[in-house]
Amino acid sequence: MPSVRKWDGAAYDRVSAPQQEWGREVLDRLSLSGDETVLDAGCGSGRVTEMLLERLPRGHVIAVDSSPSMAAVAKERIGDRVDVRVMDLLALELEVTLDAIVSTATFHWIADHDLLFERLRAALRDGGALVAQCGGFGNLSGVHATAREVAAEERFAAHLDGWCGPWNLTTPEQAQASLLGAGFSEARCWLEPKQALPPEPREFLRTVILGPYQEQLPSKELRAELVDAVHSRLGEPVTLDYVRLNIDAVA
Secondary structure: OOOOOOOOHHHHHHHOHHHHHHHHHHHHOOOOOOOOEEEEEOOOOOHHHHHHHHOOOOOEEEEEEOOHHHHHHHHHHHHHHOEEEEOOHHHOOOOOOEEEEEEEOOHHHOOOHHHHHHHHHHHEEEEEEEEEEEEOOOOOHHHHHHHHHHHOOHHHHHHHOOOOOOOOOOOHHHHHHHHHHOOOOEEEEEEEEEEEOOOOHHHHHHHHHOHHHHHOOOOHHHHHHHHHHHHHHHOOOOOEEEEEEEEEEEO
16 A cells, blocks of 8 residues: 555444444355464454454454554454554565455555455465455445545645545456466455445544545645535435445465
8 A cells, every 4th residue: 555544443443333244244254163363454443353253262363454543442452362463464474374364344445456465365375265345346436426526626626636545446357366366266256235324424434434535635624624515415314335345265
């Protein structure tokens, strides 16, 4: 990634119920005996990591996130039961060989998927599993169309004109080709529309979706105005048009 997004780990932990629900569904796709060594790649605030830990009573969990704020919240939640590390997945190096990797709501923040999948493949034993979900092609297209309309207003345009954002939203075909090119022996990828109605819509927009827009703006006041404007234009109830890219791959 060109830069590490400045996450508010505590706020994300409070409002990210949709990501937690979808994370549980991803974990349900992973077959475990209970004694494996598993990586949570992009652990966020650690709620999905905690679910993973429940399925590994005799195993070992490593959880990494590039955000110090996220990792701190995860560490506070889980304590010493999990090895929590601040680490860029594009520079992933571990002293152990993994049986499996789980990742939720992370890969769309990473620009170079070829390198990402190479690093994940290198960390897995032959036959190990990668089970993941992230934003896919078309993810939040309606919300971002509204945000772009707001960004075109004079007060924001000087800072956001020409800015495209950090998201890497690929098709299943692109993801599969990248996975196989990175050395995975099998890869199945598919898109899944998901709708979310967050109970705290303005805070959800501020924390989860509009952070990259806000980071381009020079003042707290202007950032708050952008969030308010997008929230207002989306109407009530705020309905978020997610499209998730699911990945099941074998090393």
